[in-house]
Amino acid sequence: MRNKLNDLEPKVWLKFQKSWFIHNPPPRRKGVLVHPAKFPETMAQEFIEFFTKKGETVLDPMAGTGSTLVAALRAGRHSYGIELNSKYAKIAKQIIKDERTALGETAEDLVSEIIKGDATHAIKFELPVINYILTSPPYWDMLHTKGAENQKKRRTSSELDVHYSDDPKDVGNIHNYEMFLEKLVSIYAGLKPLLHEKAYLTIIVKNIKKGGKIYPLAWDLARELGKVYTLKDEKIWCQDNQPLAPFGLGSAWVSNTFHHYCLQFRSD
């Protein structure tokens, strides 16, 4: 079988094709703890190894503390990350540097570059042709919501951020849902000229509960961005190690949402 997409054995390929998976993030390192929402490098590596071959190039337009780039290094891929917040960009650079040292000569020839900037202008950053995008946006303005469960713990610590920034260019600071969705779609759509033909884009996102209402961000994004790229499908990431909270106990249905959608698009 000629494999045009990746370097995986058929068995590993088949395993990845299941539409859901459980991945419990390992404990986070001190530096990345500052960032309120990151995805695990171990999970990112599985996506990168499925959607690219060794030596190809990965982009994360909202790189946070650089999980995608660390995963790309481990997988032997070149990578670029754009991050608006200079604090996270700096942490990402340090983490990438440490990872390169740990990997030694296997990473010597790999490019992994963090660009401090606004993903809106990605096209101006003179990036090479990109074979795959793996990213996760701010989950709307949820980090500003006082009741958000994980925020309660963070608020008591002066070292940990409760939201990304106050920068108006940070999409997590757009409080109108429709405007937020429109901006996010326009950022992702603006990346299309950078992509190789038939390149995939994976966006990790959640539907959002706010004020007793659901804002179906994952589904809205799938529908709207599906007008720009071909929507392939979703892979559902389940977390199975979170404590259950008794929301609505005895009166109403309020789920404990422990799953994210990994939406797959392709630039046909």
Ligand SMILES: C[S@@+](CC[C@H](N)C(=O)[O-])C[C@H]1O[C@@H](n2cnc3c(N)ncnc32)[C@H](O)[C@@H]1O
């Ligand atoms: C969910 S976090 C990404 C976390 C990342 N996947 C990780 O594992 O570290 C979203 C990131 O988007 C960044 N961001 C928000 N608006 C942006 C913009 N316009 N351009 C670039 N980055 C932006 C935020 O600062 C935040 O770090």
